Amino acid sequence: xxxxxxxxxxxxxxxxxxxMGPWTPYILWLLSNEKSLRFGQLSALIPDISAKVLTDRxxxxxxxxxxxxxxxxxxxxxxxYSLTARGAELHGVLQGLNEVALRWAKEDxxxxxIPDAEIIAAE
Amino acid sequence: xxxxxxxxxxxxxxxxxxxMGPWTPYILWLLSNEKSLRFGQLSALIPDISAKVLTDRxxxxxxxxxxxxxxxxxxxxxxxYSLTARGAELHGVLQGLNEVALRWAKEDxxxxxIPDAEIIAAE
DNA sequence: GCAAGTAGTTACCTTTTGGTAAGTATTGAA
DNA sequence: TTCAATACTTACCAAAAGGTAACTACTTGC
Numbered sequence: 678x679x680x681x682x683x684x685x686x687x688x689x690x691x692x693x694x695x696x697m698g699p700w701t702p703y704i705l706w707l708l709s710n711e712k713s714l715r716f717g718q719l720s721a722l723i724p725d726i727s728a729k730v731l732t733d734r735x736x737x738x739x740x741x742x743x744x745x746x747x748x749x750x751x752x753x754x755x756x757x758y759s760l761t762a763r764g765a766e767l768h769g770v771l772q773g774l775n776e777v778a779l780r781w782a783k784e785d786x787x788x789x790x791i792p793d794a795e796i797i798a799a800e
Numbered sequence: 801x802x803x804x805x806x807x808x809x810x811x812x813x814x815x816x817x818x819x820m821g822p823w824t825p826y827i828l829w830l831l832s833n834e835k836s837l838r839f840g841q842l843s844a845l846i847p848d849i850s851a852k853v854l855t856d857r858x859x860x861x862x863x864x865x866x867x868x869x870x871x872x873x874x875x876x877x878x879x880x881y882s883l884t885a886r887g888a889e890l891h892g893v894l895q896g897l898n899e900v901a902l903r904w905a906k907e908d909x910x911x912x913x914i915p916d917a918e919i920i921a922a923e
Numbered sequence: 924g925c926a927a928g929t930a931g932t933t934a935c936c937t938t939t940t941g942g943t944a945a946g947t948a949t950t951g952a953a
Numbered sequence: 954t955t956c957a958a959t960a961c962t963t964a965c966c967a968a969a970a971g972g973t974a975a976c977t978a979c980t981t982g983c
Contacts, residue, residue: 688901693825699970702816716930727972732931752980753929766900773893778811781886822940839960850942855961875949876959 713759836882
């Protein structure tokens with residue numbers, strides 16, 4: 678995907694190479710709110726992602742040192758994912774982004790449909 | 801790319817669908833620092849992006865209402881791109897991300913090579 | 924003895940994405 | 954008269970990404 682994007686150059690390009698891409702920031706956001714999530718929990722929180730892609734994203738984040746993988750050899754096995762100290766440094770940025778997202782969602786809701794809300798309110 | 805990612809669901813997924821993807825946040829970051837950039841300038845600032853992809857990204861950002869396109873029918877034509885008010889709301893987030901990026905780059909530099917710096921300092 | 928449950932991996936195939944080259948419009952300069 | 958310049962668009966092809974299904978390991982419960 679990202680052509681060279683994460684290899685060198687300016688720090689901004691480098692960090693974007695690590696956290697960009699489909700689902701990646703969303704995974705970070707979920708982990709940054711929950712402290713620790715199991716593979717199956719992440720999978721359930723992101724219904725549209727396949728196991729293959731989720732594994733791939735987690736491995737890459739682990740490789741970048743942003744996510745910690747804690748494998749417990751129970752039967753069946755249990756794996757906990759959490760942010761590393763470095764990964765946790767993204768919390769502020771992700772929270773800021775979420776605030777913008779909430780603001781936009783509210784604005785769009787006011788301007789557009791509110792399709793269900795109106796119907797409910799009218800009854 | 802991003803499967804459904806931008807269609808509905810939680811606001812975070814929605815905003816990520818709009819700004820994620822190769823080069824997109826980097827374009828926003830460049831525009832958020834410069835007020836206005838021409839197509840050719842953006843192209844020069846991101847050497848690895850092709851005209852096709854740059855056009856595609858700008859059209860999508862325009863469609864999301866984050867970027868404004870100002871076409872001047874001069875000969876040859878001139879097109880200025882800038883952030884809309886909504887796009888400018890991302891400035892704080894992007895700046896926060898850049899600060900993290902700079903911090904990490906410095907940390908990695910200290911731990912790793914500093915290959916040129918050492919040689920220069922030794923002479 | 925067989926299915927279930929977790930967290931994957933692997934192979935195979937399809938879809939999406941991106942690269943490259945060529946074409947478009949218009950006017951001034953060589 | 955032909956080239957150069959800007960900002961694209963289009964067609965065609967190659968590469969990458971993603972989906973799906975099958976398979977792994979091991980123990981408990983039926």
